[in-house]
Amino acid sequence: MPMNSRKRTAHLAGTAARVVVTFLAGAIALYAISYLILREKVIPPNLLASFRARPWGIYPHALFGGIALASGAVQFWRNLPFSHPSLHRALGKVYVVAAIITGTAGLYMSFFAHGGAVTRLGFGFLAVFVLTATSIAYQMIRQRDIAAHRRWMLRSFALIFAAVTLRIELPILIAIFRAFDPAYAIVSWLCWVPNLAAAEIYIWLRTADYRVVALTTTHT
Numbered sequence: 381m382p383m384n385s386r387k388r389t390a391h392l393a394g395t396a397a398r399v400v401v402t403f404l405a406g407a408i409a410l411y412a413i414s415y416l417i418l419r420e421k422v423i424p425p426n427l428l429a430s431f432r433a434r435p436w437g438i439y440p441h442a443l444f445g446g447i448a449l450a451s452g453a454v455q456f457w458r459n460l461p462f463s464h465p466s467l468h469r470a471l472g473k474v475y476v477v478a479a480i481i482t483g484t485a486g487l488y489m490s491f492f493a494h495g496g497a498v499t500r501l502g503f504g505f506l507a508v509f510v511l512t513a514t515s516i517a518y519q520m521i522r523q524r525d526i527a528a529h530r531r532w533m534l535r536s537f538a539l540i541f542a543a544v545t546l547r548i549e550l551p552i553l554i555a556i557f558r559a560f561d562p563a564y565a566i567v568s569w570l571c572w573v574p575n576l577a578a579a580e581i582y583i584w585l586r587t588a589d590y591r592v593v594a595l596t597t598t599h600t
Contacts, residue, residue: 476514496565
């Protein structure tokens with residue numbers, strides 16, 4: 381395939397992926413924020429007792445998780461940092477604050493997660509990694525290391541996107557196991573580990589592409 385055709389195909393695939401991610405993130409962000417309005421009507425029955433006992437944990441987690449999802453999805457549109465740098469910086473600050481708050485609330489809620497140690501560890505590690513990746517991304521942009529900032533922001537958003545993958549995977553797992561508890565235990569890991577792995581593969585491929593370009597430029 382000619383180079384121009386490959387670039388065009390890659391561009392179209394990237395645009396399609398951004399559209400899908402933005403749509404799903406926006407939909408789940410609205411669903412998460414609806415927790416504040418509909419409250420117990422949208423909470424799964426198996427989780428109701430835990431959420432009802434800790435409203436100060438679940439409602440900030442849902443609200444700021446929704447904000448992080450929505451603001452984060454917009455940040456990955458390719459031209460935004462260059463065409464609207466002020467908006468990019470403002471949304472970035474909103475994302476960092478929202479991700480830190482939702483990660484902190486999520487870490488607190490993980491100690492009481494339904495399903496025992498496996499579920500608590502799954503959601504606990506997710507929260508820790510969200511806090512870590514987001515904090516490092518913020519530090520990198522403060523140090524003007526834009527490449528590292530982008531890598532860590534991608535990791536952070538891949539973890540935040542667990543809110544989307546959880547809601548896709550959980551009904552499927554419940555249908556497979558015909559029970560909520562084993563499905564919830566599995567999804568506490570499945571909702572974020574593949575996301576993070578996909579982000580790492582993407583980062584590795586991008587880094588490999590840059591090395592090839594650098595070598596080609598050097599030898600021509």
